[in-house]
Amino acid sequence: MPDDTVTAASTPSEGSASAAPPLRPRPPGWGADLPPQNRPAVPKERQPARLPGLHWTQPEQQQSHVHVLCSVERPGITPVFGTTVPPRGISGLLRGLAFRWSENDLRHWLVLLAADRVHVGEGLVDDLLRGRVPNIPAEMGMRAEWQHNPRGAVHKVGLAVGALALLYLLRRRR
Template sequence: MDTAVSRTNENSPPYVENTDPQARRRHGDMSAIPGWGADLDHANRPGYPMERTPPRLEGVHWDEPEQQHSHVKVFHSNERPGMTPVYGTSVPPRGLSGMLRSFAFRFSENDMRHWLVLLMADRVDMGEGILEDLAHGHIPNIFSEMGGPAEWRYNRAGFVRKALIVSTAVALAVYLLRRRNR
């Protein structure tokens, strides 16, 4: 790419070679430049159209797969008319996280509230899982489940930094709580 400033006369602006299509054509053949001509005629572009209708499967006994029946609530986008024929039901919605997911699917997928509520529902579901473990007498090993041993083994500097930040935050919280109680 030309980066030199050249002025043929006092009236021509600098960098005219980079912006003027006529000046580019005067420099010669540009077809060796990757991506050059991407906005030219579609008939000359080998990748156009990118999407094609895939061929139908041969020898199948159906035009569309049979609709899967479900005994649990399955969320789907309100932007589509119906359910896909096949979907997963391994983790049905339950508890507060399920109610949050139900609330999230009232909004369109292009609405930020949809995704933020789903993120919050995931965090609530994690908390519900910990409470469920405690209710069944299983004390979760949060350090291992959050990747602590791997962090210590492969990213010691990051582990120490996080430990210092958490220790400082806990010490500050304890200090402020003790100071308030005096």
């Protein structure tokens, strides 16, 4: 393995006008992508890698009781996956639409962002239908916004008041 230290011939002399700070012999993370026999941490690496005595090379497939969305790049669902928020309602339809496109397609991510916004609206409507009035300023973090960014909080409140005033004026015209 060649030595990557900087030699004295390549550094400016002490009496020169442009004295640079001393260079490190190697940058942080050096050697992480070297072949295993040349990596600095090889003597410390575990062989076998971890968790000795495993009885499987891949976990057994988790059973799905809800619809799980899968990327078009992968042949099937992963062995273990989350089912806490299954796709439902309009946001679920939007998510299903998004997963028709590849993950490198901008439409995929824009439709997922739109589905997130729609899901928030569905949650508000769901709260109102169950008789709960959501505390929107608290859920949006207005106390923290006021504490850490008062100008931004005033700006948001001003926009909200302006939008409500505009809605009021438009309804009053009718």
